[in-house]
Amino acid sequence: MATENLQLKNAASPPQTTVQEPNVPPAELRRTAISSWLGSALEYMDFTLYTLAAALVFGPLFFPNADPAMALLASFAAYGSGFLVRPLGGIYFGYLGDRYGRKFVLIITLAMMGVATLGMGLLPTYAQIGVGAPIMLVLLRLIQGFGAGAELSGASLLLVESAPNGRRGFYGAVVAMGTATGVLLASSMWLLLSQLPKDQFLSWGWRIPFLLSIVTTLMALYLRRSISESPVFEIIKERRAALRAEEKQQGVWRDVADARKPFLVSLGIKLGENGSVYLVKGFLIGWTVSVVKMDANIVTTGVMLGSIMGIATVLLTGKLTDRFGRRKVWLWLSAFQFAFTIPAMLLIETRNPILVALVFVIYVGGPLPNMYGVESTWLVEMFGSKRRFSFMTTVKEVGSVLSGGLGPIIAAAVVAATGPGWLPVAAILMSYAAIGWISGYFAPETRGRDLNSEADAC
Known part of the structure; x- marks a missing residue:
């Protein structure tokens, strides 16, 4: 086992051992890819819609008795509640995915997210039912977050375990393409509907994107119900009796202890990718608008163009990982992310609209989706088949809380303590890239x- 681990760590090319190819027909694999793409697009569309609505709509409609600043804070507190339950959803559905199958879990999580998002579009406001409105908003957000805790991990896992060995990187990147698609769909719909007169937008226009999400949900559910289970899980089922006997002797905590190295390096990979996503798409956007005083439409345009670029480039990056390896491509992307930080901040400081938009085009279309594209396959391959779903979802959701949840708060606190200069912002962005x-x-x-091996990769 030690020899195998050493080879996996140092090999610049795939091991020269015979690896069983998944026996998945091409048409079946295409359906799996499309359902994974739609599922990840739905999650990120939900995330983007909620973020936009929290900033522009939920305050006056659901928290009208608070002053504007407190209403905004309350809106984002409701948003944060979904973040808090994501690790719980990841752990719970990860266990179910290892026990009962990837497909089983993905149908449940997709339905939960779709119903919760649709429900937000149907919610009565505070003016209609009083305090029940914000309570229902928080409950729907909790349902959405609990389901999202395993959606992206499960989609990556099912697709990578079903893909041909030499094309895992390409198919794993499909999930990352879905995240960029979701951001593009949500921001485009929101930008279009925000052109309505303000009273119409606040009365019914904001609801339309939430209601339309049911179309994506139904399409993805139809495809997911028709796809086959992961070939890796089918092998696990055949070994189930032996696994249960082994678990009685070894137990889950021994498996956790044995997986500490892949868990820690995977957590660091997740921190580097996810921290940068939330700092750029959340904090840096707000900092550019509020501190640098740039028009929000300039930044939004940059994010939209970057999303289009990300959709176009992420599958190419997946192909590169199949040719040159996950590790090499990841290191190049992380190095670019680190090196681009100071030039990006200097470009923003010019206050030139084209250059400022270009910064967000490069970030949102370059390292952010493409690092996730590498990670989507890499973390699946990092863990053994026995508890792959459980460990992968735990890594991703704990990492999301530590980076996506805490990163923007840390950045805001540092800027508040040091003043409006760009150096502290750059230092935080570079720190995540370095991790x-x-x-x-x-x-x-x-x-x-x-991927049928029960041993972890390191």
């Missing part, structure tokens, strides 16, 4: 790894 690069450096190369 990602260092973790990637110590992580093993997993391209070509046998």
Whole structure:
């Protein structure tokens, strides 16, 4: 086992061992890819819609008795409640996914997210039912967050375990393409509907994107019900009796202890990717508008164009990982993210609309989706088949809270303490990039790894 681990860590090319190819027909694999793409698009469309609504709509409609600043804070507190339950959803559905199957879990999580998002579009406001309106908003957000805790991980896992060994990187990147698609759909619909007269937008216009999300949900559910289970899980089912006997002797905590190295390097990879996403798409956007005093439409245009660029580039990045390895491509992307930070801040400081928009085009279309595209396959290959779903969802959701939840708060606190200069912002962005690069450096190369193996990659 130690020899195998050493080879996985140091190999620049796939191991020269025979790895069983998944026996998934091309048409079946296409359906799996499309359902994974739609599912991840739905999650990120939900996330983007809620963020936009929290900033522009939910305050006056659901918290009207508070002053504007407190109403905005209350809106984002409701948003944060979904973040808090994501790790719980990840752990719970990860266990179910390892026990009962990937497809089983993905149908449940997709339905939960779709129903919750549709429900937000149907919610009565505070003026109609009083305090029940914000309570129902928080409950729907909790349902949405609990389901989202396993959606992206499960979609990546099912698709990568079903893909041909030499094309795992390409198919894993489909999930990352879905995240960029979701951001593009939500921001485009919102920008279009915000052109309505303000009273119409606040009365019914804001509801339309939430209601239309049911179309994506139904399409993805139809496809998911028709796809087959992961070939890896089918093998696990055949070994189920033996696994239960082993678990009685070894137990889950022994498995957790044995997986501490892949868990820690995977967590660092997730911190590097996810921290940068939330700092750029959340904090940096707000900082550019409120501190640098740039028009919000300039930043929004940059994000939209970057999303289009991300959709176009992420599958290419997946192909590059199939040719050169996950680790090498990740290190190059992390290095670019680190090196681009100071030039990006200097470009924003010029206050030139084209240059400011260009910064967000490069970030949103370059390292952010493409790092997730690498991670989507890499973390699947990092863990053994026995508890892959459980460990992967735990890594992703704990990492999301530590980076996506805490990163913007840390950045805001540092800026509040040091003043409006850009150096502290750059330092935080570079710190997350450095965490990602260092973790990637110590992580093993997993391209070509046998996904039916119960052993972790390091």
